[in-house]
Amino acid sequence: MSEKDHKVSRRQFLSYTLTGVGGFMAAGILMPMVRFALDPALKAGAAGEGDMLYVCDVDELTDQPKKFPWKFEQVDSWYTSTVKSEAYIYLDGEDIVALSSICTHLGCTVSYEEAKKEFLCPCHGGRFEQDGKNIAGTPPTRPLDVFDVKVEEGKVYLGEKKRRG
Numbered sequence: 463m464s465e466k467d468h469k470v471s472r473r474q475f476l477s478y479t480l481t482g483v484g485g486f487m488a489a490g491i492l493m494p495m496v497r498f499a500l501d502p503a504l505k506a507g508a509a510g511e512g513d514m515l516y517v518c519d520v521d522e523l524t525d526q527p528k529k530f531p532w533k534f535e536q537v538d539s540w541y542t543s544t545v546k547s548e549a550y551i552y553l554d555g556e557d558i559v560a561l562s563s564i565c566t567h568l569g570c571t572v573s574y575e576e577a578k579k580e581f582l583c584p585c586h587g588g589r590f591e592q593d594g595k596n597i598a599g600t601p602p603t604r605p606l607d608v609f610d611v612k613v614e615e616g617k618v619y620l621g622e623k624k625r626r627g
């Protein structure tokens with residue numbers, strides 16, 4: 463082959479370049495759309511969804527909310543990640559109550575103040591009663607979410623988080 467056969471014209475060069483850049487940009491636009499379309503199918507097998515996970519023993523609980531963290535493996539298609547969660551759990555007579563620690567205003571993490579028997583949110587001064595009800599006059603407009611609770615052989619398992627109010 464002669465050197466002349468290998469030459470690429472300006473028109474061909476521009477055509478190849480624009481095709482490559484255009485293809486790259488199209489892939490960048492289409493990939494999130496495909497991912498969005500497949501998302502429910504990918505999430506169907508995620509660990510933790512609908513499962514009841516062991517969090518603590520009944521013996522560890524009192525009538526004061528106590529924070530219990532836990533974590534689980536979440537499989538999202540080819541990607542496995544460790545998800546951390548936590549709940550404030552306490553005894554309400556015979557019942558066990560597990561409250562989410564996520565403020566219902568804008569999602570900050572609340573902490574329990576035993577002296578006041580209230581949950582306080584540091585972000586905007588949100589306050590909740592011990593049972594998770596939002597205190598009027600503070601930013602949150604609904605109570606803390608609650609987890610489904612199951613007890614088996616003295617062990618406390620938490621499930622889905624549910625919205626109240």
Ligand code: FES
Nearest residue numbers: 565567568583588
């Ligand atoms: S996020 Fe809790 S009060 Fe705003």
